[in-house]
Amino acid sequence: MKKETDRLPEWDLEAIYATPEAWEADFLKIKGLAEEFASYRGKLADGAAVLAEAMEKDDAYSRLAEKVYVYAHLRADENTGISANRARLDRIKSLFAELSPLSAWFMPELSALPDGVIRQYLDAPELASRRRILQEIVRARKHVLSEAEEKIIGLYSGVTRSADNIFSTLNDADLTFGKVRGKNLDHANYHTFLEDGDREIRKAAFRKMHGTYGKFRNTFASTLGATVKRHAVSAKLRGYASALDAALFDDNIPSSVYTGLIDTVHNNLDPVYRYIRLREKVQKLDSIDMYDLYNPLLPNCRRTYSWSDAAKLVQDAVKPLGPEYGKIWQKAFEERWIDAQPRKGKRSGAYSSGMYDTYPYILMSFDHTLNDVFTLAHEGGHSMHSYFSNTHQPYQYADYSIFAAEIASTTNEILLFEHLMASPGADDELKAYLLCHLADEIRCTIYRQTMFAEFELLIHRLEEAGTPLTADLLDKEYEKLNTLYYHVNADRLIRHEWARIPHFYYNFYVYKYATGMSAAIRLATGLLKGGAAEQQAYLGFLKAGSGRDVLDIMQDAGVDLSTPEPVNAALAYFDTVITRLEKMIG
Numbered sequence: 001m002k003k004e005t006d007r008l009p010e011w012d013l014e015a016i017y018a019t020p021e022a023w024e025a026d027f028l029k030i031k032g033l034a035e036e037f038a039s040y041r042g043k044l045a046d047g048a049a050v051l052a053e054a055m056e057k058d059d060a061y062s063r064l065a066e067k068v069y070v071y072a073h074l075r076a077d078e079n080t081g082i083s084a085n086r087a088r089l090d091r092i093k094s095l096f097a098e099l100s101p102l103s104a105w106f107m108p109e110l111s112a113l114p115d116g117v118i119r120q121y122l123d124a125p126e127l128a129s130r131r132r133i134l135q136e137i138v139r140a141r142k143h144v145l146s147e148a149e150e151k152i153i154g155l156y157s158g159v160t161r162s163a164d165n166i167f168s169t170l171n172d173a174d175l176t177f178g179k180v181r182g183k184n185l186d187h188a189n190y191h192t193f194l195e196d197g198d199r200e201i202r203k204a205a206f207r208k209m210h211g212t213y214g215k216f217r218n219t220f221a222s223t224l225g226a227t228v229k230r231h232a233v234s235a236k237l238r239g240y241a242s243a244l245d246a247a248l249f250d251d252n253i254p255s256s257v258y259t260g261l262i263d264t265v266h267n268n269l270d271p272v273y274r275y276i277r278l279r280e281k282v283q284k285l286d287s288i289d290m291y292d293l294y295n296p297l298l299p300n301c302r303r304t305y306s307w308s309d310a311a312k313l314v315q316d317a318v319k320p321l322g323p324e325y326g327k328i329w330q331k332a333f334e335e336r337w338i339d340a341q342p343r344k345g346k347r348s349g350a351y352s353s354g355m356y357d358t359y360p361y362i363l364m365s366f367d368h369t370l371n372d373v374f375t376l377a378h379e380g381g382h383s384m385h386s387y388f389s390n391t392h393q394p395y396q397y398a399d400y401s402i403f404a405a406e407i408a409s410t411t412n413e414i415l416l417f418e419h420l421m422a423s424p425g426a427d428d429e430l431k432a433y434l435l436c437h438l439a440d441e442i443r444c445t446i447y448r449q450t451m452f453a454e455f456e457l458l459i460h461r462l463e464e465a466g467t468p469l470t471a472d473l474l475d476k477e478y479e480k481l482n483t484l485y486y487h488v489n490a491d492r493l494i495r496h497e498w499a500r501i502p503h504f505y506y507n508f509y510v511y512k513y514a515t516g517m518s519a520a521i522r523l524a525t526g527l528l529k530g531g532a533a534e535q536q537a538y539l540g541f542l543k544a545g546s547g548r549d550v551l552d553i554m555q556d557a558g559v560d561l562s563t564p565e566p567v568n569a570a571l572a573y574f575d576t577v578i579t580r581l582e583k584m585i586g
Contacts, residue, residue, distance in 0.1 A: 008307050008366055011078075012336035016071045016358050023088070027068050030095060033061040038102040044109050045117055048124030051110075055130055058106060059395050066355040068092055074353065077363055081345035111137055111144045129394060132547065143238040143249070153237075163226035164505045170219065171500065178208045185209065194294040199285075203491075206291035210493035213500050217471040220499035224459070225469035227505050232463045243460045247508035251403050252549045257561055258453065258511055264564040265450040265514070266484075268571035272447050273487045275439055275578050278586055290482070290490045294440075297585065301433035304368040307340065314377045317419035318412060320527040322535035328387055329380065335359060337383060340366040340376075350375050352382035352409075356395050360386035370433075377416040381409035385542050393545035401550040403512050408542060410520035411527075413441075418528060428584065435581045442574045445517040446567070451485045453511040456504055474498050518570035519559045525573060526558055534558065 017023040040054035072092045076085040113121075115138075121127050122134050145153070177185040180193055181201060185208055193205035213220065228243075235246035244255050280288040282297050305313070311333060318325060332338060342365040350364035360383035366372050385408035390398045417438055421431055458477055459469055467473070479495035482488075503510045523541075527534050541557035551561055559566050 008341040009333065009336060009338045010341050011074070011339040011361050011363075012359075013071060013074055013078075013361075015335070016067065016074075020084075020088075023068065023071055026064055027092065027095070030061070030065050030068060031099060033057070033064060034099045034102040037061045038105070041105050041109065044106075045113055048121050048126045051121060052124075052126040052130070054106070055127075055133075055396075058103070061103070063355075063357060063395060065092075065096070067357050069096075070353065070355045070358055074361060074363070077347035078339060079343065079345040080347060108144075108147065108150060111141055112147060115141075130396065133396065139252075140249070143240065143246075145238065153234075160230045163223040163230070167220065167223040167227075167502070167505060170216070170223075171502065175212060175216070177212050180204050180208065191294060194291055195296060197295060199292065202291040202295060203289070206289075206491065207493055209500070210491075210496045214493060214496040217475065217496055217499055221469060221471040221474055224474070224498070224504055225463070228459050228463045228469060231507055232460060242464060244457060244508060251401055251551075253403065253551060254562070257515070257551070258457070258508070260562075260564055261450055261511055261514055261518075261567055262454045262457070264567040265447060265571070267564075268568065268575075269447075269485065269487075271571060271575040271578050272443055272485070274582070275443060276486060276488060278578065278582055282585055287489055290486070290488060290494050293443075293486075297436045298429070298433050301370050301430055303370055303430070305370065305373055306368070307366060310366070310373045310376055313373055313419070314380060314412070314416060317377060317416040318380075320415060320524075320530075320535070321538060322532070324539060325384065325535070329384060331387075332362070332380065332383060338362045338364070338376075340364050342367065350379050352379045352386065354383070354386060356390050356398050360384075360390070374413055374416060377412040378409045381412035384408060388539065388542035389545040392543035393547055397545045397547040400545050403515070403550045404519075404541075404554065406513065406516035407519045407523070407554075410517050411524045411538075414521055414524035415527070418524070432581070432584045435577055435584065439574070439577050439581060442517065442521075442570070442577070446514045446570060446574070447485055449510045449513040451481050452501065452503060453508070453514065455481055455498060456508060456510065459504075460508075515561055515567075518567045519554060519561060521570040521573050522559050522566045523557065525569070 017026070037054065037057040037060075040050065040057065044051050044054060069092050072085075072089040076082075076089040079085060118134060118138055118141075122131060122138075127134065144150070172187070177190075179185065181204075183189070185193065185205055190205060190209055194202050196202055196205075231243040231246070235241075235243040238246065240246035240249065242255070244258060248255060248258065276288060276293070279292065279297060283292060283295075285292060315326065315329060318329060337359045339362070346365060347363065348365070350362070352360055352362050354360040362376075362379045362383055364372070364375050364379060366376075382405070385400065385405075389400050417434055420426055420434055426434075455478055458481075459474070462473070463469060475495040475498075478498040479490075479492070482490060482494050482497070498504065523538060527538060537557050541553055544553040544556075554561055
């Protein structure tokens, strides 16, 4: 098939700024808007009308600054080799650093207002549209320290976060892992080696990677231990019951959601054990190891797709989301939200980006593969979420929680999978490939990330109990969890894997991958079986932004993450995937 690289879409950034001069004009306005906002410093107790004015000034400053930044970063990413693009991005980043003191005062001053003042503001008509923001301040204020204490913590933040920086420097810049078959092993190509059909190559990469971390295990235990201690001490200083409760507070998520995820996955380990045994059988191995879990069971599905084919496949796949969704999805092509043209200097990877006053743009490099079709569906899900949220919420509530960020994108991927499986042209090769792909996605996103979440909870609880996080202890506990989740008699170097996982420094982040995919599977399967009611409930989720607690938003969409049901349903779905695979290739 002829590659249509000359006809692939490029995004319309002129919709943000018609010329670089127009961008420059807005860039020069930002400092003045920041100073206007800063002029309200010390005045927030002067009445509801004054606070409303200050918040409007904050919105004006923030919205223009975001718009200027988004244009700069998109221009830079479309061709990183153009110096003018890089310079534009550097200038806005420098300006943000310069102006930070002009906005950093606001939330501390607002949070420090007396209870009586805040409660008056809650009922003030001038602040009706800001009521949720004020309610959140009331909810959080018991965890806010005095101004002097907050200042001390702020001054020490660079020191207390040094362990994270040391880990990043050692992990990303200083470690070397040797060579595999004459090629330097690094973070970027490690998974490529694990996907190799030659088991000796996979084994060599695995052993060199984890053997290197084993040599530095005491240093990594120190950096991880210091980060966990920071989380625990910060939580205690602010009056939280635990580091976990502190991390979940902003999203108002009870710790039972986190621990319930772990318990539910524990109750559903049999399907992943079956999948691992299936891999062992198909690969003709007497005993499977951890480095045998990533190489494709089947050769990559060698199908090529034109851009128009890819666009139509995704458009058809999302039809269960209803006509309103389909109409807006078409706008992505008509209004040129998408930059799919490969070019020299273009940023690698794919993302959805934008802000309240721009299109939700998509960057990708389309190379006519099935993976590219899935990328279009995934990033399109993010962009549609942003579009609906931006067009149905005021600016202050348009950003949606990170907890929900991957749900819309993964829902689209599940819908595309089911659409391809049901299409008349799907032969056994394609179906088997799709089933393998989805099985690995669920294994890595729900099972593996939950294992990470359980390890993270364990090490924080150990720290809170006063147990030092030594390398020996971390090795032992990680190996024990790996055995539980995979039921594999693994190469013992796997016990050092904790040392190379940067997410353990992110403060209870990884569980969101597992809950997000569980919610997406629940939503997608419900949409495929349902009708208009399910469509409207799903659109309600997309439109909700951050106007309510994320668990309430998801419950209204039909997913109650406060119960085990969504995770149970997702793992039952995984079980059916494994059953279908066993029948096809087992």
